[in-house]
Amino acid sequence: MWWTRKNKTIRTLAGLERSELASARDSAGFDFAALLRPGTATALLKVDPSAPIDDEMISAWERLVSRDSSVLACEMISSATPHVAITWMREAKAEKKDDSEILTRLATVLPDFYASTAVTLTPMTKDDVRRLFISECSLVFDHNQWPHINAEVEESSSAISVDDLSFASFDVMDDSGVDDLLRRWCSEEGAASARFNRIFRPSDTDDPGRHCGVLTIFSPGTNHEILERIVDEVLGLLNPVQRLRIRRLYARQNAGLTAGLGIGAFAWNATTTRAA
Structure with missing residues (x-):
């Protein structure tokens, strides 16, 4: 039996708890x-493909x-569906208490992040x-009930399914060669079966910051053999040294799925990893 946990009444996914989908005009x-x-x-922006x-x-x-x-x-x-996401800390006391305060700040600064850049x-x-x-x-959300979802979720230590799609997520350590390969492949021929989230964490010192990533591989249906064949195909693109930079998010597939979506749901504080 592949799936070890089944939950038809799950109300949301990891990383979406206590979240609210709000809107404003910048x-x-x-x-x-x-x-x-x-x-x-977190604000999300579409990328012109x-x-x-x-x-x-x-x-x-x-x-x-x-x-x-x-x-x-x-x-x-x-x-x-390529996009980028920017996550800000709610630093001021007023921003932590009042959502309108942080929305006002985002409305002021957001154009700086898309108006003056070569990326469309x-x-x-x-x-x-x-x-x-x-x-x-x-993933379909209950009408006016964010973040409650309307889906059947099945999860094991190595994968998760949402209705009729199965997913396996992997932590990708900082490696420019792996990053470049996965980013290009997921944008082109691999777009139908995988996505790659390149995550950049700025430093508060002179250090340039750190990179990591989440690779999510998916397949239709809940047949684990199909999913694992695609996993083998994707990992087969890497040489043996590069494969050491990728680790399956065992027992954290729920968190890995949302972390890989690029919605500010970071899994770095809640990940257990083993070699892929």
Whole structure:
């Protein structure tokens, strides 16, 4: 028996607890959505899939983001629906107590992160965010009941399924070669079966910051043999040394699924890993 835990009444997924999907209008006149959590706020921006993005453009965007000392992390997701996410810490006491305070700050600063960059970005609305969950993991939320979900979830130590899609998530350690390979593959021929979330954590010192990533591989249905064949295919793209940089998120597949979506749901404080 592959699945060891089944829950038809699960109300949400790891990383979405105590979250709220809010919206506001930024200083450039665009509506944007924000995922609000007790200590953070995350805004998502669509990436124009027709515009080429190279390593220097990504690095330049990350340097731009890191100028804001309140940014906890930024994410760049290579998938069928490419997007980026920026997560800010709710530092001021007023921002922690009043959601409107952090939304006001995001409305002021958000255009700085998409108007003056070579990467073509557009703020995502609440409807865009909901469509993202549907397209990336078939996740439908109860109407007006965020973050409650309408789905059958089955989970084992090595994978998770949401309705008729199965997922296996992996922690990817900092390695520019692995990062580049996975990012390009998931943006092109691998988009139908995998996505890669490149996560950048700015430093509060002169250090340039740190990178890590989450690779999520998926397949239709709940047949583990199909999923594992795709896992073998994807990992087969890497040489033996590169494979050592990727570790399956054993017993943390729920957290890995949401961490890989690029929604500010970081799994670095709740991960148990073993070699892939």
